[in-house]
Amino acid sequence: MGMVINSGLFWRIAALAVIALPLHAGAPEANEAFREGIEASKQKDYAHAADRFMAAKLYADDARMKVKALQEAAAAYRAAGLRDKEFSCLETLIIAFPGYIDFSATVDREYQIGDDFFKGHRDPAYWSLRWIPWLTGSDLTLKIYEAALKHAPFSQYAPEAQLRVARLLIDDGKTNEALKYLRELIRNYPDSPSRKYGYLELINALMQLARFGDGDGAYNREANEVMADFLKKYPAAPECDWVRKRILEAKDINAQRLYDLAKFYNRLDRTQTAERYLNKVLRDYPDALPVDKSESLLSKIDEKYTPMKFRPELESRYQSFSEKELPAEGEPIMVAPENSDGKWLLPIRDLGLGNEVKVERSNVEKGK
Numbered sequence: 001m002g003m004v005i006n007s008g009l010f011w012r013i014a015a016l017a018v019i020a021l022p023l024h025a026g027a028p029e030a031n032e033a034f035r036e037g038i039e040a041s042k043q044k045d046y047a048h049a050a051d052r053f054m055a056a057k058l059y060a061d062d063a064r065m066k067v068k069a070l071q072e073a074a075a076a077y078r079a080a081g082l083r084d085k086e087f088s089c090l091e092t093l094i095i096a097f098p099g100y101i102d103f104s105a106t107v108d109r110e111y112q113i114g115d116d117f118f119k120g121h122r123d124p125a126y127w128s129l130r131w132i133p134w135l136t137g138s139d140l141t142l143k144i145y146e147a148a149l150k151h152a153p154f155s156q157y158a159p160e161a162q163l164r165v166a167r168l169l170i171d172d173g174k175t176n177e178a179l180k181y182l183r184e185l186i187r188n189y190p191d192s193p194s195r196k197y198g199y200l201e202l203i204n205a206l207m208q209l210a211r212f213g214d215g216d217g218a219y220n221r222e223a224n225e226v227m228a229d230f231l232k233k234y235p236a237a238p239e240c241d242w243v244r245k246r247i248l249e250a251k252d253i254n255a256q257r258l259y260d261l262a263k264f265y266n267r268l269d270r271t272q273t274a275e276r277y278l279n280k281v282l283r284d285y286p287d288a289l290p291v292d293k294s295e296s297l298l299s300k301i302d303e304k305y306t307p308m309k310f311r312p313e314l315e316s317r318y319q320s321f322s323e324k325e326l327p328a329e330g331e332p333i334m335v336a337p338e339n340s341d342g343k344w345l346l347p348i349r350d351l352g353l354g355n356e357v358k359v360e361r362s363n364v365e366k367g368k
Contacts, residue, residue, distance in 0.1 A: 030059035034069060041076060047127055050076035050085065067093065067100040074109075083113045084123050084137065087144055094151055104155075107148055111157035114144040118164055142168055159185055159192035166201055175205050186226075199230045200239055207246055210253050220254050248287075248317055255281045255288035262297060271301050287312040 033056035040049035053073035060066045074089035090110055093101050122136035129135050145161045152158065162185040169178035182205065185198035206223035214220055227243050227250070234240065262277035278301075281294040298305050335348040 027059070027061055027065075030056045030061075030065055030069070033059055034065075034072070037069075037072060037076070041072075041079075044079075046076045046080035047082065050080065050082070054089075063097060063100060067097050070097075071101075082123055082127075083116055083121060084140055087113050087140070087147075091147060104152065107152040107155060108157060110144060110148040110151070111155060111161055114141055114148060114161060114164075115157075117141040117144060141165075153184075154188070159189040159194035159198075162189075163194045163198055163201065166198070166205075170201070170205055170208075175208055178205055196230075196234055196237065199226060199234075200243075202226055203230065203243065203246055207249065207253075210250065214253070214257070217254055217257060220250050220257075224250055245317060248315055251285050251288045252290065252317075255285040255290040255294070258285075259290045259294050259297075262294070266297065266301060275301055287314060289314070289317075 033052050037049045037052035037056060040046070040052060050073045053069045053076060057066045057069035057073065060069060070089050070093050074086045074093075077083075077086035077089065087110060090106055090113075094103065094106055094110075117139060118141045122139065124130035125135045125137050142165060145165050148155070149158060149161055149165070162181045166178040166181040166185070169175070169181070179202070182198050182202040185192075186195055186202065189195050189198075203223055203226055206219045206226065210217075210219040210223055224247065227247050230237075230243055231240060258277045258281045262274040262281075265271075265277070266274040275298060278294045278298040281288070281290060282298070285291065295307055299307065332350055333347045334350050335344060337344050337347060340348075
């Protein structure tokens with residue numbers, strides 16, 4: 001008695017069988033490509049080895065085989081000095097196969113690649129022309145650090161990476177974007193040595209923004225908060241004097257902003273509002289640079305105004321540095337003939353014996 005099979009079920013089974021065929025057929029090709037990669041690695045042809053490992057990854061139908069091929073490809077690209085392609089392999093491992101890898105070590109390697117680019121490494125623009133030293137690829141520091149920070153924001157490498165990303169963004173004119181990284185560095189890594197320099201970079205960035213376009217004084221206020229926090233946490237730091245100078249500058253900037261508002265309202269004949277801003281300058285920032293012109297404008301608006309009888313002395317806005325004498329250096333000529341009262345006909349030269357002469361004289365005196 002023959003077996004009757006439902007026609008719909010038959011075609012579904014047949015379709016699955018057809019789909020499955022290429023998957024199983026691909027495994028031998030993956031093994032062969034992997035073997036070729038191993039052989040090329042033994043011959044130190046690392047770029048070709050990496051290409052074969054990537055082919056093995058493409059042919060493989062097993063996740064473990066794909067992971068092994070990607071790991072070997074990353075190692076080969078590393079040996080070839082192709083950091084960008086190594087990074088691409090690591091990114092695929094982290095995103096597609098996080099459960100099959102040592103996640104922490106893989107992300108740490110991404111941070112290390114970012115360090116290499118930050119220190120000046122550049123991949124060859126064209127592998128066949130890699131012998132031309134100036135024909136190099138682009139700087140990928142930001143791209144790699146940002147990816148690593150996204151995967152492991154609390155890695156041991158993260159604080160320094162945050163600081164470096166912020167510096168690169170500031171150098172590229174993207175100061176507002178840098179603030180995010182500097183704030184996170186200060187907030188998330190209280191015990192990192194990089195935190196101190198994060199404070200200084202944040203102060204510098206906020207002051208830069210406060211000088212231009214700080215309409216409501218928000219950057220100025222934050223800068224003052226950060227500077228006060230820095231002086232509290234690092235009272236003995238050599239940078240404290242620089243921070244104090246920036247505090248004076250912040251007062252000048254805020255006083256100037258209030259003075260400009262007063263001038264604006266005075267032009268509109270809203271003298272009461274102008275007086276309010278000018279009085280705020282004189283009351284809150286008596287040691288700021290715009291005080292003189294604020295007092296002068298207030299005297300013109302209000303004839304009954306009496307100038308301040310006492311005003312704090314303005315501190316220097318220039319950075320001060322400790323002075324140290326240069327170390328004394330020996331002269332090749334100890335005594336010149338003209339300075340020997342006619343005792344010597346030739347100059348007496350320093351032979352550089354130093355303590356050896358003293359020891360020899362001491363031994364002679366002791367009869368040794």
